[in-house]
Amino acid sequence: xxxxxxxxTPHITLEFKIGEKDFFIAGESASRVKKTLQQLGMKxxxxxxxxxxxxxxxxxVAIHAxxxxxxxxIDPEVISIITEDKGPGIPDIELAMKEGYSTASHxxxxxxxxxxxxxxxxxxxxxxxxxDTKVGVGTTLKAKICLNNKV
Amino acid sequence: xxxxxxxxxxDAEVLCCEDLLDREVTTCFACDLISExxxxxxxxxxxxxxxxxxxxxxxxxVMDALAVVFVAGKRPDVNVIKKSEQSGLPLMTTxxxxxxxxxxxxxxxxRGNLEEYD
Ligand SMILES: Nc1ncnc2c1ncn2[C@@H]1O[C@H](COP(=O)(O)OP(=O)(O)OP(=O)(O)O)[C@@H](O)[C@H]1O
Ligand SMILES: [Mg+2]
Numbered sequence: 263x264x265x266x267x268x269x270x271t272p273h274i275t276l277e278f279k280i281g282e283k284d285f286f287i288a289g290e291s292a293s294r295v296k297k298t299l300q301q302l303g304m305k306x307x308x309x310x311x312x313x314x315x316x317x318x319x320x321x322x323v324a325i326h327a328x329x330x331x332x333x334x335x336i337d338p339e340v341i342s343i344i345t346e347d348k349g350p351g352i353p354d355i356e357l358a359m360k361e362g363y364s365t366a367s368h369x370x371x372x373x374x375x376x377x378x379x380x381x382x383x384x385x386x387x388x389x390x391x392x393x394d395t396k397v398g399v400g401t402t403l404k405a406k407i408c409l410n411n412k413v
Numbered sequence: 414x415x416x417x418x419x420x421x422x423x424d425a426e427v428l429c430c431e432d433l434l435d436r437e438v439t440t441c442f443a444c445d446l447i448s449e450x451x452x453x454x455x456x457x458x459x460x461x462x463x464x465x466x467x468x469x470x471x472x473x474x475v476m477d478a479l480a481v482v483f484v485a486g487k488r489p490d491v492n493v494i495k496k497s498e499q500s501g502l503p504l505m506t507t508x509x510x511x512x513x514x515x516x517x518x519x520x521x522x523x524r525g526n527l528e529e530y531d
Contacts, residue, residue, distance in 0.1 A: 289471020296475070306456065306477075313475045314451050374464045374472075379448035386452070 274298065274336040280320055280345070282329045285373070288320035295334050302336070308407060311387040312341050315405045318380040319345040325370055326350070327401060341407040343388075351397040359385065414438055414521060416480050416503055419459065422517050423507040425482060428494050430503035436479050440526035443515050447472045454478070455526045461514050465489040470497055478502065484511045 276298065278291040292313040299309045316334065323330040327349020335342040352358045359381050366376030385391050388405035395401040416434040420427060427434070442454045443461035447468060450460065456477035462469060465487050473481055480503040483489070488506045489497075497504050507514060 285468065286471070289468065289475065292471070292475050310456065310475075310477065317451065317472070317475050318448065373466055374445060374447040374468055377446035377448040379446070379452050383448055383452045 272336075273338075274334075276334040276336075278320070278332040280323045280330045280332055280347070282324075284324050284329070285321070287332075288317045288324060291320055291332055291334075292317040298336070299341075304409075308341070308409065311407055312343065314387045315343045315384050315407070318384050319343060319403050319405065321375065322380055322403075323347045323349070323401075325366060325375060330400075337409075339409050341409065343405045343407075344403065346400070346402045348400040351399055351401055352393070352395040353397050355393060355395060414523070416459075416505075418521070419480075419482070419518070420505060422521055423482060423505070423509055423514055425505040425507040428488065428504040428506060429498040430480075430501060433480075433501060433503050436503070438479060438523060441515070441518050441523045442526055443511055451476055453526070458526050459518075459523070461511060461518075463487055463511065465493070467493050467496070470500075470502065473502055474500060480505065482507060482514065484509060484514055 276295055278287055280287050295316055296309055296313045299312060320332045323345050327347035330345055330347030333344045357363055361382045362378040364376045364378035370376050384405055389408045390406040392404045416436050416438060419438055438459050441459040441461060442450060444450050445462055445464050450472060454476045457479050460473055460478045460481045461484060463484050465483055470493060483506040486506065486508045494504060
């Protein structure tokens with residue numbers, strides 16, 4: 263269902279820096295974007311999927327890479343979430359996408375992360391997902407959520 | 414039932430947002446892994462966990478949780494409680510362990526919750 267505020271969705275860009283081992287920016291940026299989407303009158307399901315992708319993707323940068331950026335583009339037809347880092351890269355992306363696969367350290371697991379569910383979760387919440395990664399160079403993750411109702 | 418009933422059933426102590434205990438509860442999710450929660454949890458669910466760090470609160474907000482119950486007598490530090498108070502997320506702590514909490518809630522009509530996007 264399209265409501266009025268939705269029809270007039272402007273183009274919005276939100277950018278966040280993810281610092282080294284900054285385990286808090288993921289939650290903060292997810293909350294910030296959530297608020298913006300709520301103000302735009304987006305459907306709750308869309309808001310939640312966006313928040314989950316942001317949270318998991320930014321958390322992966324903070325945990326597995328050293329630092330990076332998170333960008334969120336809100337357009338009338340699509341929400342794009344992009345994280346970029348210059349971390350170690352992912353040697354076997356197919357393996358990394360498997361539920362339960364994680365290289366998280368013991369300390370990180372003690373905080374409640376490292377279930378190996380982040381990437382599968384992102385995949386489930388996005389309509390399009392593209393991960394560009396190179397060992398020793400870094401990882402760029404692009405997720406899209408389409409706003410026009412699926413038939 | 415509402416959060417006040419949950420407090421009674423679990424013999425819990427309310428840590429913040431005492432004024433929000435009228436919220437209705439029908440489902441619950443118990444887990445100590447954040448991604449697991451994010452993957453499965455529907456909005457407006459009660460979370461039961463032994464994690465007490467600030468991440469659990471961020472995650473709870475991301476998933477629009479109703480409230481969080483900490484088991485085994487665990488309690489987060491004051492800053493976490495303060496932040497939760499500000500964002501309107503009720504927190505409780507109980508001495509009971511996770512299995513007992515889930516059993517008691519289930520006996521009283523609370524059910525699990527699964528949401529799948531396809
Ligand atoms: N940005 C990244 N840079 C390098 N490696 C990554 C990155 N993102 C993910 N990985 C690798 O992929 C694995 C799986 O990621 P995934 O998010 O599914 O699980 P996790 O982060 O280990 O645990 P969880 O997300 O459940 O807390 C990680 O353990 C890590 O080895
Ligand atoms: Mg992850």
